[in-house]
Amino acid sequence: MPTISVKSSTGPYRVVCAAGALKKAGAIARRLGDRGEVFVLSSPRVWRHWDEALVRAFRPERSNRVILFDDAEARKDLRSVEGICRALHRAGADRHSVLVAVGGGVVGDVAGFVAASYLRGVALVHVPTTVVAQVDSSIGGKTGVNLPEGKNLVGAFYPPNAVIADPDLLATLPHREFRSGLYEVIKTGVIADAALFAYLERRMRAVLRRDPAALAWIIPRCIAVKAHVVTVDERERGLRKILNFGHTLGHALEAATNYRRFLHGEAIAWGMIAATLMAMATGRLSEPHAGRILRLIAEVGPLPPLSGIRVEELRRLMLGDKKSRGGRVRWVLPRRIGKTDWDVDVSWKIVAQVIRELPQIAAKALAT
Numbered sequence: 001m002p003t004i005s006v007k008s009s010t011g012p013y014r015v016v017c018a019a020g021a022l023k024k025a026g027a028i029a030r031r032l033g034d035r036g037e038v039f040v041l042s043s044p045r046v047w048r049h050w051d052e053a054l055v056r057a058f059r060p061e062r063s064n065r066v067i068l069f070d071d072a073e074a075r076k077d078l079r080s081v082e083g084i085c086r087a088l089h090r091a092g093a094d095r096h097s098v099l100v101a102v103g104g105g106v107v108g109d110v111a112g113f114v115a116a117s118y119l120r121g122v123a124l125v126h127v128p129t130t131v132v133a134q135v136d137s138s139i140g141g142k143t144g145v146n147l148p149e150g151k152n153l154v155g156a157f158y159p160p161n162a163v164i165a166d167p168d169l170l171a172t173l174p175h176r177e178f179r180s181g182l183y184e185v186i187k188t189g190v191i192a193d194a195a196l197f198a199y200l201e202r203r204m205r206a207v208l209r210r211d212p213a214a215l216a217w218i219i220p221r222c223i224a225v226k227a228h229v230v231t232v233d234e235r236e237r238g239l240r241k242i243l244n245f246g247h248t249l250g251h252a253l254e255a256a257t258n259y260r261r262f263l264h265g266e267a268i269a270w271g272m273i274a275a276t277l278m279a280m281a282t283g284r285l286s287e288p289h290a291g292r293i294l295r296l297i298a299e300v301g302p303l304p305p306l307s308g309i310r311v312e313e314l315r316r317l318m319l320g321d322k323k324s325r326g327g328r329v330r331w332v333l334p335r336r337i338g339k340t341d342w343d344v345d346v347s348w349k350i351v352a353q354v355i356r357e358l359p360q361i362a363a364k365a366l367a368t
Contacts, residue, residue: 004223007231008141008159015139015227017220019212021166022050022127026057029098029125032161036096039088041111043071046103046129049172058100065091071106073259076145078154084114098123098161104130104177105137105264109152112143116158126163130173131181132265134165135188135222136243140230146259150320151251157235165223167215179301180265182207183246186296187272188222191242192229194338196221201292204299241342244323245332246271249355252317256309266303273297273362277354278346279333289336294362311355315348 004015016024029038038058047054047068067087069080088097099122101111108126115124126138144155170178185207189197196218200207206214226243233240250271254262262270276293279285318329329351331344354361 002220004220004227006139006159006227009157009234010159013160013162015163015165015223017134017165017167017223019166019168019216021164022053022057022169025100025125025127025164025166026059028162028164029058029100032098032123032125036094036098037065037092038098038100039091039093040066040100040102041084041107041114042066042068042102043107044068045071046107050102050129050169054102067091069107069110071103071110073106073146073254073264076106076110076259077147078145080110081114081117081145084110085118088114088118093118093122095119095122098125100125100127101138102127102129104128104133108133108138109143109155110145112141112158112160113145113155115160116143116156121158124158124160126160127169128163128165129169131170131178131219132184134167134170134219135181136184136226138163138165139223139226140240140243141234146255150255150317159234165219167212167219170210170215177263178210179208180263182300183265183269183272183297185218185222186293186300187243187245187268188225190272190293190334190337191245191332191340192225192338193221194336196225197292197296197337201296204296208300238342241323241330242332242340244342245334245340246275248318248321248323248329248331249274249314251321252314253306253309255317256313261304269297269300269303270306270358274354274358275331275333277358277361278331278350279335281350281354282333282344282346284333284335284341284344286336289334292337293334306359311352314355315352 002018005012099115101108128134128138141157141159143158144152147153246268250267253267276290280290331346332342333344334340
């Protein structure tokens with residue numbers, strides 16, 4: 001079964017990426033050294049679709065070995081972490097237990113932080129069920145939850161022991177959620193893989209149809225990029241910062257709307273559009289490359305509007321983001337498709353102008 005190895009500070013781990021891989025997930029979890037009981041952490045809506053397959057794979061001995069929690073972004077907070085930790089304690093989880101996170105990015109982030117914190121660290125296996133989680137968030141060890149002041153402000157770097165990325169699990173995703181994840185795939189092409197970007201330009205309609213051959217090509221490609229980046233820079237001191245393309249403004253948009261208007265990928269898409277326009281405005285990116293980026297984002301589908309979001313509120317949120325430094329917002333800007341700069345200082349005058357005119361500028365650019 002195809003695997004990609006990721007090196008981390010706690011040792012290497014495997015990402016198994018193949019249709020039907022879920023059937024092997026239970027055996028992989030139980031082989032993690034001298035481990036005890038397996039606990040499945042998931043959400044009610046994921047469990048509703050996949051309960052029978054997950055029970056067959058992991059065979060939890062009792063019902064309290066399955067802990068379900070709300071995977072809404074608005075519930076990605078410390079209260080959820082406390083609730084899960086208390087449920088684990090009541091169920092008898094010890095330091096030899098294995099936590100299996102089954103779900104999208106919220107499930108992975110919350111369960112990962114629980115695994116890092118409960119009894120000061122227990123084994124963790126990710127079984128991502130969304131595009132975003134399979135191509136990005138389940139790999140690299142970032143875990144965390146939100147505060148009212150911003151996104152992912154409390155967390156830890158905690159690499160998993162294994163990741164099982166089964167494209168078959170994407171079949172039950174609502175179309176909007178599937179589309180939302182594709183913006184992260186586009187991000188991967190822009191920051192580091194021009195061949196992936198060109199493939200998406202040719203095959204986006206097939207990808208949107210969830211064509212198995214197309215998914216079998218793009219998902220391992222994205223995983224390989226993420227694996228390389230986090231192997232080189234696990235703690236985000238340099239190269240890993242390119243993964244934040246679109247996230248500076250995207251996270252602010254999510255927080256400004258209380259995580260209720262945008263799906264994560266949709267907010268990141270607006271952030272990528274803004275960063276692309278800033279790259280043009282600062283002379284880093286040529287108009288032809290910018291046009292290709294904007295057109296590919298548009299091909300995925302419509303985005304929720306930006307109406308009613310104040311520029312000064314976004315500035316406050318971006319300055320409070322963990323990626324800001326010395327009272328300055330640092331940007332990730334494309335230089336060309338496949339090549340990206342990080343820690344770019346852009347004047348607030350340019351940033352504010354782009355944000356204020358973003359809907360009009362984007363509409364005009366996307367029409368060309």
